[in-house]
Each structure stands twice: as C-alpha cells, then as structure tokens.
Amino acid sequence: MARAASAGGWLPWLGLSLAIFIADQFTKVLILGYYRLGDSTYVTSFFNVVRAHNTGAAFSFLAGASGWQRWFFTAVGIAAAVFIVWMLRSHAGQRLFSFAMACILGGAIGNVVDRLLHGYVVDFVQLHWRGWYFPAFNVADSAITIGAACLILDELGRVRRSP
Secondary structure, three states, X not given: OHHHHHHHHHHHHHHHHHHHHHHHHHHHHHHHHHOOOOOEEEEEOOEEEEEEEEOOOHHHOOOOOOOHHHHHHHHHHHHHHHHHHHHHHHHOOOXXXXXXXXXXXXXXXXXXXXXXXXXXXXXXXXXXXXXXXXXXXXXXXXXXXXXXXXXXXXHHHHHHHOO
C-alpha cells in the first residue's frame, strides 16, 4: 500500500515527461514530412521555421566528429534518463525540482529517440534579430532549457531557506 502511494507521487511527473516527449516527436514528424533539409519559412521578423539536422549536442558541439558522438550522446541521454527517474521517485514531493526534472527527462528522451532513429536531432525553431541567428532548436531543447532554469531557481530558493 505504501509503495502504491509513493508511486502516485512521481507518476504525474512521468506523465508531464511523456507529454513533452509526444509534443517533441509530433512537431518533428511534421517538420520531416513538410520540409526538406535547409527549407525555411519566414514567420515573423524574429522567428523562422527551418529544418536542420544536428549530429552534435547543444550549439552543434562535436557535430563535425566522425560519428562516435551519436552513440556517446545517446548513452549520456539514457544515463541521464535513468538518473532522473530515480531522482523523481526520491523527490516527487518537491514540486519545482520535480517539474524541472520532468522537463529535462521528456526533452532528453525526445533527442535520444531522434539520434537512434535518424542519427541526428531534428531542429526547426530559428530565432533571429538584425542579421544575428540563434542556432536552431526544438521542443525537447526548450524543455531541457526550461528544466535547467527551474533547477537553478529551485537551488536558489533552497539556499535562501537554509540557515
């Protein structure tokens, strides 16, 4: 009985991760179906939809490597997912922390699935301003970024509360 009650505390966070994962994969399927690599649609003065492939990590880190990075980043993503699930089970009552972990988990799994299916991560959101272009990203990257920001806020709150 106690086990079922504790599982109920972290299962909603897994549900949030699943929703993020589904949104990420759905948007990537749309991009893969309607855009060719390099295609771009101007949306606003600061936003384009573009199809880009990232064989590296954040900001195309190691994208020019010989191919080993695909498996390295896949392994890192899987290890992170296992660790995050463990953290969610242990800290489900900490709402901001668990929200952050759930966002990171959904994003990490979304990008791992891309690497396994395609050998690259599908990116499609492109922000720009007056000739400056931010590297393209996707829903998973956004969720990971939001999760990381929430982890920082959670830690700042924890430090402020400590004696």
